[in-house]
Amino acid sequence: MALGLTVLASGSSGNAALVEADGCSLLIDAGLGPRQMATRLATVGVSWPRIQAVLLTHTHGDHWNDRVFAHLLRLRTAVWCHAEHLAALRRHCSCFAAMHRAQLFRTDEGDKEFAITGLVRCRPLSVRHDSGATFGFRFDGAASLFNAGWALGYVADLGCWNESLADSLTDVDLLALEFNHDVVLQRSSGRSQSLIDRVLGDDGHLSNEQAAALVLAVGRRSSPRKLHRLVQLHLSRQCNRPELARLAARRAVDTLGADTAIHTAEQDSASERLPLVDVGWDQRACERRPTVIT
Numbered sequence: 001m002a003l004g005l006t007v008l009a010s011g012s013s014g015n016a017a018l019v020e021a022d023g024c025s026l027l028i029d030a031g032l033g034p035r036q037m038a039t040r041l042a043t044v045g046v047s048w049p050r051i052q053a054v055l056l057t058h059t060h061g062d063h064w065n066d067r068v069f070a071h072l073l074r075l076r077t078a079v080w081c082h083a084e085h086l087a088a089l090r091r092h093c094s095c096f097a098a099m100h101r102a103q104l105f106r107t108d109e110g111d112k113e114f115a116i117t118g119l120v121r122c123r124p125l126s127v128r129h130d131s132g133a134t135f136g137f138r139f140d141g142a143a144s145l146f147n148a149g150w151a152l153g154y155v156a157d158l159g160c161w162n163e164s165l166a167d168s169l170t171d172v173d174l175l176a177l178e179f180n181h182d183v184v185l186q187r188s189s190g191r192s193q194s195l196i197d198r199v200l201g202d203d204g205h206l207s208n209e210q211a212a213a214l215v216l217a218v219g220r221r222s223s224p225r226k227l228h229r230l231v232q233l234h235l236s237r238q239c240n241r242p243e244l245a246r247l248a249a250r251r252a253v254d255t256l257g258a259d260t261a262i263h264t265a266e267q268d269s270a271s272e273r274l275p276l277v278d279v280g281w282d283q284r285a286c287e288r289r290p291t292v293i294t
Helices: 034-042 066-075 083-092 096-101 163-168 183-187 193-200 208-221 242-256 279-288
Strands: 004-009 016-021 024-028 051-055 078-082 105-108 120-126 135-141 150-155 174-178 229-233 261-264
Touching: 004 034, 004 174, 004 229, 016 034, 016 135, 016 150, 034 066, 066 096, 078 083, 083 105, 120 163, 163 208, 174 208, 183 193, 208 242, 229 242, 242 261
Parallel strands: 024 051, 051 078, 078 105, 150 174, 174 229, 229 261
Antiparallel strands: 004 016, 016 024, 120 135, 135 150
């Protein structure tokens, strides 16, 4: 049974990620067209009918797609979102009325945890961004016969972070986090000053150094060597370089003394399926599984 995160696309041209756990396949955002989404899903052997729900972080246009929502309506696939998102979707989603009549919108209550399956729970994490209500997510999976308990943090599109967010991400096994820009490249980009100020502001996007500081804060709150994987999200093509983002992340990980694998998500291709549990634990668990007597 698959247990992992696949980043299907990450960046200003479209965002989507696939979470597979406890027999459930769900999307975080759906910012590509339906055919492009299908192509990316196929790289890990998943098709549209397998998707049981979409979780929406916020309503900027690179995080949801009108044609995808029409596709979700045909498939009768639910969309989990904040109540505030409905107002924006009502204005901009052509099939909003039909989806609403079909009761496909499931609204959450801010940071209140809810169940995805019997073994998987999700807690929305409120963050600052210039899109009204904006959220990251923490997923927690209970231990079972075949897997250890696990935790996944997914946080993109935020301009700053605070101690509460770091606390909420404590002891995640995999952290997917925005590393949007290098400040020097942003300031020298030739963009309009208003756009630069927006990106650098508290309601904009995290710089490499801000993200690395959050990784450090999370690691210091967590059990030793708990963070197995760090996935860098939403790198700016114009104002960042993968090597700069990785260098900032590596400095934080090395400071923690952690053996954390660093992955950089891309805009134009899906990542591999990244396991949510420590492979070493999973191998040891296999050795401990009881013999089934038939």
